[in-house]
Amino acid sequence: MTQASHPIPHQELATLLHESRLGARERPRLTEAHPLLGVEDAYRIQELGIALRESAGERIVGYKMGLTSEAKRKQMGLHESIFGVITDRMQIHPGEAYSLLGQIHPKAEPEIAVRIGKSLRGAASRDEAWAAVDAVAPAIEVLDSRFLGFKYFSLPDVIADNASSSQFLIGSALPRPPHWSELEDWKLTFKHNGQLIHEALGSEISGSPVQSLVEQVALLASRGKSLPAGHWVLLGAATPAVTLGPGSQILLELQGTHTQLTVSKTD
Ligand code: OOG
Ligand code: MG
Numbered sequence: 001m002t003q004a005s006h007p008i009p010h011q012e013l014a015t016l017l018h019e020s021r022l023g024a025r026e027r028p029r030l031t032e033a034h035p036l037l038g039v040e041d042a043y044r045i046q047e048l049g050i051a052l053r054e055s056a057g058e059r060i061v062g063y064k065m066g067l068t069s070e071a072k073r074k075q076m077g078l079h080e081s082i083f084g085v086i087t088d089r090m091q092i093h094p095g096e097a098y099s100l101l102g103q104i105h106p107k108a109e110p111e112i113a114v115r116i117g118k119s120l121r122g123a124a125s126r127d128e129a130w131a132a133v134d135a136v137a138p139a140i141e142v143l144d145s146r147f148l149g150f151k152y153f154s155l156p157d158v159i160a161d162n163a164s165s166s167q168f169l170i171g172s173a174l175p176r177p178p179h180w181s182e183l184e185d186w187k188l189t190f191k192h193n194g195q196l197i198h199e200a201l202g203s204e205i206s207g208s209p210v211q212s213l214v215e216q217v218a219l220l221a222s223r224g225k226s227l228p229a230g231h232w233v234l235l236g237a238a239t240p241a242v243t244l245g246p247g248s249q250i251l252l253e254l255q256g257t258h259t260q261l262t263v264s265k266t267d
Pocket of ligand 2: 066237
C-alpha cells in the first residue's frame with residue numbers, strides 16, 4: 001500500500017474531528033485507519049478544522065504550544081513540541097463558570113501565556129522574541145482529546161486534533177520582567193480542591209518559557225505564517241494535567257497571584 005494510491009482525505013478527517021468535538025463523541029485515532037498519516041498531513045487537517053470553526057464565526061486569537069515540558073511528554077508518551085490554534089470561543093473569562101456539558105474527558109494544566117505586541121516572523125532569537133512580548137499572564141489550559149480514552153500515542157493524531165485544545169483561561173497580567181530569564185525562576189503552584197497537586201518552575205517549560213515562543217514562531221514560519229501583534233501564545237504546561245470532575249476547583253498560584261477555574265457542580 002503506498003501513500004500515492006491511498007491519499008490522506010484531509011478535509012474528511014478534519015470534518016470528522018470537528019463533528020466529534022461538537023457532538024462530544026470520542027472516536028478512534030486517525031492513524032488506525034491511516035497509518036501513513038504524517039506530521040505535515042496532521043497540520044493540514046488541523047488548519048482545515050480551524051477553517052471550519054472560522055466559517056462558524058470563530059476568530060483566531062493565538063496559539064498554544066504543547067509537550068514542551070518533560071512532565072507532559074512523560075504523561076502523553078511523546079517527545080516533541082507541537083502547536084495548536086486558540087480561538088475567541090475557547091476563552092473562559094475569570095469568574096465565568098466552566099461546564100462539563102459538551103466536553104468529553106477534560107483535563108486542566110498550569111501554563112504561562114504571553115501577548116505579542118509586535119509581530120514576529122521566522123527565526124527569532126530569545127531576545128527578539130521577548131522584545132515582541134507586551135504582556136505576561138498566568139493561564140489554565142483545559143484540554144479535551146477527541147480520541148477514545150484520551151489516548152492517541154502518535155504526534156500526527158494529536159496535531160490533527162488541534163493539540164487536544166479545548167478551552168483556556170488567562171488570568172490578570174503580571175509585571176513583564178525586563179529579561180526573559182526571570183521567567184525560569186517563577187514557581188507555578190497547581191491546586192485541585194484546595195490540595196497541592198503539582199509544583200514546578202518556569203524552567204520546566206522548554207528549559208526557558210521564552211524558548212516555547214521561539215519554537216512557536218519557527219513552527220509557524222515553516223508553514224509560511226507569522227505571529228501577529230495582539231495574539232496570545234500559551235507556552236505549554238509546566239506539570240502533568242489533572243482530570244476535571246463536577247465541582248472541581250482548580251487554582252494556579254504564580255508570582256503572588258491566584259487564577260481559578262471552577263467547574264459547575266450540576267451539569
Ligand atoms: C497534548 C497537548 C499538550 C501542553 O501544554 O503540554 C499541551 C495533550 O496533552 O493531549 O497542551
Ligand atoms: Mg497545554
